[in-house]
Amino acid sequence: MSSVQPAVSSPGTARPDISADTGAPAPGAPGAALRFAGVAKRFDTGTLALADVELAVAPGEFVSVVGPSGCGKSTLLRLASGLSAPSAGRIEPRSDRLAYVFQDPTLLPWRSAQANVELVLELNTGAGRLAKPQRRARAARALKTVGLAGFERQLPAHLSGGMRMRVSLARALVLDPDLFLFDEPFGALDEITRLHLQEELQRLFLSRPAGSANSAGACGALFITHSVSEAVFLSDRVLVMSARPGRIVAEIEVPFDRPRRPELRFDPEFGRVAARVSEALTGAHK
């Protein structure tokens, strides 16, 4: 369709080699938390939103996708979550336990913070359904993890935007998922809250395997954003998408150890990585 070939080398390992952009194990290594193979999505209107998307997220890996607005980033995430079906290609394995963090906090305004977190446990009618006291305890623990202890009984209207997003994060954590999907969760927040929540998110993500109740292994994360520095700060790998039809045109490894300190954002090396993402993004606009 277009002369631009996906510049995807092989998607990386759980903890990418610091020196290499390439040479990681083949995509779809067994146990990948998420894998897209030749995925395309055409809407009913005829618009081709995504074309030939290849990507893989390994367990324990944090992958960001950046791209110009309207490039199909959110569509990518809806496909990954199963909310919509691809027109072509395969998406696998689709974990049963995934947590989707929306652009808006998407809290039910009539439910308290606690009840909003409990909701996703209530909805589970399967075998693993928890009894009410356990649901309550799990939700309270998740709220404590995101720093909202003491705010359990507040209605969303009485919480700040940042706090509402924390409730949304707690609601994702309480599911103890194998895969996190983030759809620009901090896009609507002010800069200070945003930076703060990025650090929080990193902390939560790193501490999760240890703190989780029944997870077999580390979970993966696919994070959609239009902020280059957010993507670099949070991720092990950054994928750059082209304008519509969206495809992945570049992949940049982020070589920094974790936990990453906030000061890292002022590190010259951080700037260089961010610059590479920006360049790829500028190319993607054309």
Add this chain to the structure above:
Amino acid sequence: MTQTRSSEVVSGEWSDRTTRHSRPMTRGKSARVARAVLPVLGTVVVFLGIWLAVSYLLLTPQRREILVPPPQEVLTEALLRWSHLRPMLRALLLDVQVSMVGLAIAVVLGVLAALVMSQAPWLERGLYPFAILLQVVPILAIVPLIGLWFDYGFNGRVVVCVIIAIFPMIANTLFGIHSVDRGAHDLFTLNRATRWQRLTKLSLPGALPSLFAGLRISSGLSVIGALVGDFFFVQGQPGLGTLLSTYISRVQSTDLFAAILLSSLYGVAVFALFSGLTSVAVGSWHGGAGADR
């Protein structure tokens, strides 16, 4: 966000109230009471002024008695005369019963109808025209028929009342269900919510603010419905509508005005009751939402 948007659409008065409360000038309880009562008193005074002016300035004494008896005469000739007031109060009691039973049935049926329609687009397309039909049906023409089908007493009047009051319940509940955030629906889909869970944990609570907006409208209509039933049935135990029709035919203008005042006051009381109920039911999360954003 969704709740802010719907609060503007459905019930503007809530956002007004919020702004008023958050005004820093709010001083003490008496000030707040005064702010609530004074505008109403002012309106009443102006209303009485216009009434008096029309009676005394526009009309000759002979025509005044028939067309617009002045307020003090309505008070002394009708409202303060027990022999006149007593039948009105008994009629009012009947209308209270008819309208409340009718409203209750309209609410239950209306919400159920909206829930059924919300389950599938084809159901809504198929059923909504009938809901509109209820709204536009020439009620004057079918009221006598309803009397024949049911009776001229309690049941027939309740049926008239339901027909008149049900449409806002259906329309507002359905609107509320449709205006629930799509992201919230995605959340329920992702967590494999059952149809029942989606209904009871999302659609219905999400629709409550507009359901209550519909309830406020329907409560007023149920009062009208009760009186319309009386008015056209004429037979059976008299309601206020029956008395109105009698007073009109006998040109008992002071009684007529007294009965109109009584029925209006009852309508206002019902509306106030259900507005209060709204703030108790959804005020905490629906009304306050705007202030903190």
